[in-house]
Amino acid sequence: MLRDLIDFADMSKSEWDAMFSLALEIERNPAEYAEIAKGKILASMFYEPSTRTKFSFQSAMLRLGGNIIGFDGTSATSVSKGESVKDTARIVSSYADIIVVRSPVKGTAEEIANQSDVPVINAGDGTHLHPTQTMVDLFTIGYLTHSHEITGKKIGICGDLLYGRTVHSLLSALAWYGNNEYYFISSPSLEVPQEYADKLVPRNKINITRSLDCIDELDILYMTRIQKERFPSEADYLREKGAYVLNRETLSRAKDDLIILHPLPRNDELAEDIDDDPRAKYFLQAKLGVPLRMALIATLLGKI
Numbered sequence: 001m002l003r004d005l006i007d008f009a010d011m012s013k014s015e016w017d018a019m020f021s022l023a024l025e026i027e028r029n030p031a032e033y034a035e036i037a038k039g040k041i042l043a044s045m046f047y048e049p050s051t052r053t054k055f056s057f058q059s060a061m062l063r064l065g066g067n068i069i070g071f072d073g074t075s076a077t078s079v080s081k082g083e084s085v086k087d088t089a090r091i092v093s094s095y096a097d098i099i100v101v102r103s104p105v106k107g108t109a110e111e112i113a114n115q116s117d118v119p120v121i122n123a124g125d126g127t128h129l130h131p132t133q134t135m136v137d138l139f140t141i142g143y144l145t146h147s148h149e150i151t152g153k154k155i156g157i158c159g160d161l162l163y164g165r166t167v168h169s170l171l172s173a174l175a176w177y178g179n180n181e182y183y184f185i186s187s188p189s190l191e192v193p194q195e196y197a198d199k200l201v202p203r204n205k206i207n208i209t210r211s212l213d214c215i216d217e218l219d220i221l222y223m224t225r226i227q228k229e230r231f232p233s234e235a236d237y238l239r240e241k242g243a244y245v246l247n248r249e250t251l252s253r254a255k256d257d258l259i260i261l262h263p264l265p266r267n268d269e270l271a272e273d274i275d276d277d278p279r280a281k282y283f284l285q286a287k288l289g290v291p292l293r294m295a296l297i298a299t300l301l302g303k304i
């Protein structure tokens with residue numbers, strides 16, 4: 001059966017848990033998976049900039065013994081000649097065995113999946129969702145806490161909660177767990193959209209706050225970048241820029257076992273002076289993107 005990963009309806013919590021177990025197994029025994037995608041081709045269709053997501057998908061495919069093709073931006077493809085997403089999708093799906101898509105427009109990955117005869121993975125569609133980043137986020141938490149279950153935790157999510165697709169995705173997945181307390185830390189104009197907060201309301205406690213003063217309470221702090229490219233104007237962005245900065249001073253009040261995550265790239269919200277702090281886990285998080293995406297590719301290719 002053809003499987004895609006476009007949104008949270010595509011895979012159940014138990015399938016995500018299986019993915020985390022497989023990713024851990026791959027991380028521990030990479031040699032056993034080094035030829036699993038031999039002869040297969042991954043196409044990356046990136047209509048929007050990316051470093052970690054694109055390279056970790058490509059690295060994952062190469063580490064599984066497969067090959068990669070793709071485009072970054074559309075200037076060198078027939079999209080610049082006016083080719084539709086639909087036509088591009090149809091063609092790419094006949095050249096590859098699995099497709100990874102990033103687009104500034106909500107719904108592009110789904111549109112491509114509708115045209116494709118091979119599995120399609122949503123690597124971010126506008127401000128909507130970024131499910132594989134969330135898989136990486138949850139895998140990192142499980143890796144550090146030695147448990148797939150997230151419960152009884154105090155979780156802060158800080159920054160651009162309005163436009164950040166990693167936040168929207170993370171909250172969609174966190175709705176699978178209960179008995180947590182959330183602190184949504186943002187300015188009034190970048191608050192989390194109600195539809196995502198509502199997913200958590202029934203089984204969790206929610207606090208809306210404007211400052212990082214709650215840091216001493218937290219077990220997990222998910223920092224995010226203000227999404228400059230989504231703002232209506234430069235002036236609107238400048239009003240928000242620099243509102244939240246996690247630095248050594250702020251961190252001095254946090255618990256010793258706080259887990260600090262960030263999907264990256266960072267701007268000024270994570271001061272470099274905390275990079276060496278053992279609580280800073282965002283580089284580990286980026287690194288774990290490779291075994292996690294190896295697990296996802298292997299699963300969607302039907303190799304597991």
Ligand code: NCD
Pocket residue numbers: 052053124130133165166224225263264265
């Ligand atoms: C994020 C994205 O593209 O949504 N980056 C990523 O994939 N690691 C976050 C961001 O751009 O701020």
